[in-house]
Amino acid sequence: MSAIILNYLNQFRTRFNEEIKISVNDLLIKIAAISLVRVPIINSSLEEYGTRKYDLIDIDIAVKDGLLTPIIINPDKKSLFVISNEAKSLIMHARANELKVSRW
Numbered sequence: 166m167s168a169i170i171l172n173y174l175n176q177f178r179t180r181f182n183e184e185i186k187i188s189v190n191d192l193l194i195k196i197a198a199i200s201l202v203r204v205p206i207i208n209s210s211l212e213e214y215g216t217r218k219y220d221l222i223d224i225d226i227a228v229k230d231g232l233l234t235p236i237i238i239n240p241d242k243k244s245l246f247v248i249s250n251e252a253k254s255l256i257m258h259a260r261a262n263e264l265k266v267s268r269w
Contacts, residue, residue: 181245191249194224198240226252228259235259 201208209218225234235255
């Protein structure tokens, strides 16, 4: 099943990349954001006295050899194009150790 889903994502990305370049990671960020909106209990954590639900959706991006993980803020409200451009910029700044504190 997962191979079918990844195949579909790659086909979508190939068609989309004719206009702009997006990565599988960009797609996964958008999919995760949509999932968090549709199933809000996923956007929560267990605490000592119950479950804490979060209203905001922020997704961290792993960067190879990076000490900081840049954050895509509110990806649920952004287009795939905006997510892709923002991710590229944040990753570049993280690799150069130039991220603003508010972005990690």
